[in-house]
């Protein structure tokens with residue numbers, strides 16, 4: 001049904017574009033802009049809630065879809081609230097990709113209403129098997145939503161997304177499949193490089209202390225102990241006891257560095273670093289990727305876009321290894 005619904009919508013969009021073009025011809029001739037606008041309108045307009053999902057959609061969809069992100073780089077998805085303009089964007093996109101698992105906590109209702117009003121609304125993350133998920137909070141009731149930090153889970157999300165795009169645009173199925181294979185290969189390369197980099201850190205020092213508890217999948221995959229000042233979302237501030245416990249932990253384990261996150265206010269962690277004698281080891285990308293024009297050094301030293309999963313992981317892995325190996 002999603003496919004037919006989209007086809008109808010695309011068909012309507014195409015006809016509207018055609019009519020606009022014809023009108024342009026009648027009024028003042030069919031200009032270049034009209035042709036380009038019509039072409040653009042024929043491409044499936046995909047709106048992803050987070051920067052991670054927008055990147056995944058760009059890498060799998062390639063030039064067969066046009067992707068934009070509801071949230072900007074540096075924006076915390078846990079506390080993000082939608083403006084009237086955002087709601088319009090959600091309702092006018094051909095396909096909305098959302099993360100789910102309570103990541104977009106403050107816009108859950110907005111997403112639900114968008115979901116009720118349209119069929120082209122999809123999460124590539126909600127089909128992950130429960131045995132792969134990490135549970136947290138009281139009585140382990142909450143699913144940790146930070147799935148992108150597991151190369152295995154994120155590639156499984158990519159496969160689900162590729163299948164979904166092939167259902168919506170079956171004529172491009174092979175393109176999506178070959179983009180998926182390229183994505184999986186590059187993830188594997190980063191993963192293998194990252195695993196050996198993490199092993200270069202002496203085991204007692206392999207402790208990742210961050211602002212909020214976003215890195216459990218990362219820790220499980222790369223065999224790094226993870227400690228977050230705040231829980232799996234940023235909505236509940238750490239209390240004095242949490243801060244004191246963390247200072248005590250750092251002193252007992254002689255942890256050399258703490259890491260702030262690009263989407264979380266660094267103030268609390270900076271104070272803890274001062275009090276405990278540890279240093280800030282750098283800024284990690286956690287719940288948001290970098291800006292489109294921002295680059296980070298890749299595995300081979302060449303610039304890599306910080307707005308990609310690969311850029312995020314290579315930057316995070318290098319930053320962590322440098323600080324925990326005391327190479328600052």
Ligand SMILES: [Zn+2]
Pocket residue numbers: 078146212213214232233234287
């Ligand atoms: Zn988070």
